Amino acid sequence: MTLDIKNLAFGYGGRTVGENASLSLESGEVLALLGPNGAGKTTLFKTVLGLLPVKAGDIILDGRPLSAWSRRERARQIAYVPQAHAALFPFTVLEVVLMGRAPHLAPFSSPGARDRRIAMEALGGLGMAHLAMRPYTEISGGERQMALIARALTQEPAILVMDEPTANLDYGNQMRVLSHVRALAARGLSVVLSTHNPDHAFLVADRVALLHASKLSALGLPKDVLTPASLKQLYDIDVVIGSIDGSDARLCAPRLTTPSIRKGTDHGPPERNP
Numbered sequence: 099m100t101l102d103i104k105n106l107a108f109g110y111g112g113r114t115v116g117e118n119a120s121l122s123l124e125s126g127e128v129l130a131l132l133g134p135n136g137a138g139k140t141t142l143f144k145t146v147l148g149l150l151p152v153k154a155g156d157i158i159l160d161g162r163p164l165s166a167w168s169r170r171e172r173a174r175q176i177a178y179v180p181q182a183h184a185a186l187f188p189f190t191v192l193e194v195v196l197m198g199r200a201p202h203l204a205p206f207s208s209p210g211a212r213d214r215r216i217a218m219e220a221l222g223g224l225g226m227a228h229l230a231m232r233p234y235t236e237i238s239g240g241e242r243q244m245a246l247i248a249r250a251l252t253q254e255p256a257i258l259v260m261d262e263p264t265a266n267l268d269y270g271n272q273m274r275v276l277s278h279v280r281a282l283a284a285r286g287l288s289v290v291l292s293t294h295n296p297d298h299a300f301l302v303a304d305r306v307a308l309l310h311a312s313k314l315s316a317l318g319l320p321k322d323v324l325t326p327a328s329l330k331q332l333y334d335i336d337v338v339i340g341s342i343d344g345s346d347a348r349l350c351a352p353r354l355t356t357p358s359i360r361k362g363t364d365h366g367p368p369e370r371n372p
């Protein structure tokens with residue numbers, strides 16, 4: 099399953115968030131998208147998922163325009179892991195994960211034994227099986243994030259779109275999710291994920307794209323795209339990037355700057371005159 103985005107413009111109503119975005123995704127490839135807060139990563143993802151209308155350009159899924167796929171067909175091919183949200187209804191974790199089976203069920207039918215097995219396997223693979231019967235409203239933000247990943251895997255998609263999948267996770271679960279992403283790619287799944295952590299892109303991505311000032315500004319190997327200069331442009335911070343033991347593996351370390359703190363400006367109310 100391939101995904102081609104050509105000269106895409108995306109945004110909301112009369113507002114264009116990004117334009118002229120082009121990229122392609124091959125089977126088994128992991129693409130990491132980096133960009134500052136508000137750059138438009140979620141908006142791009144929602145457009146690729148067909149949740150927001152295309153403003154200009156084309157999205158081609160497996161050679162066919164996305165608009166030619168029915169919602170159900172699309173949902174069998176592309177799954178979305180949104181940023182974890184607060185839950186409103188006390189479904190069990192298993193019930194939430196089973197929602198991923200919806201595109202595979204006949205209309206008005208309920209999930210069967212096979213669907214439950216797939217859902218439990220997804221939970222088990224993420225070390226979450228023990229939470230299956232807990233209300234989704236009574237688990238932590240990180241556990242909800244893991245449940246949403248399990249729900250997406252239960253959908254058995256060819257392409258997985260993950261919006262900051264490690265954002266709420268402890269260090270161990272971050273690495274478990276990244277390992278899972280690599281294992282899924284090895285099985286032929288394509289993964290697009292956004293991250294604010296360059297090290298995660300170094301760990302997991304085959305290619306990296308940068309979204310900045312309404313443009314996809316770079317697309318290439320992590321070591322070529324994630325440089326002190328590009329990260330300075332993206333986040334306005336200074337970093338050092340080193341290789342581990344002279345290998346191709348890279349690590350990014352920020353240099354902290356000392357902000358100038360002035361009395362009576364950004365850091366508290368102005369001093370009163372006596």
Ligand SMILES: Nc1ncnc2c1ncn2[C@@H]1O[C@H](COP(=O)(O)OP(=O)(O)OP(=O)(O)O)[C@@H](O)[C@H]1O
Nearest residue numbers: 110113115133134135136137138139140141142262
């Ligand atoms: N529903 C909406 N309607 C109009 N504008 C929106 C809407 N949601 C987000 N925006 C705006 O669109 C721009 C891109 O937002 P988006 O959420 O795609 O950024 P992002 O790169 O995912 O950010 P973050 O890293 O903070 O999650 C921002 O300026 C944001 O304020």
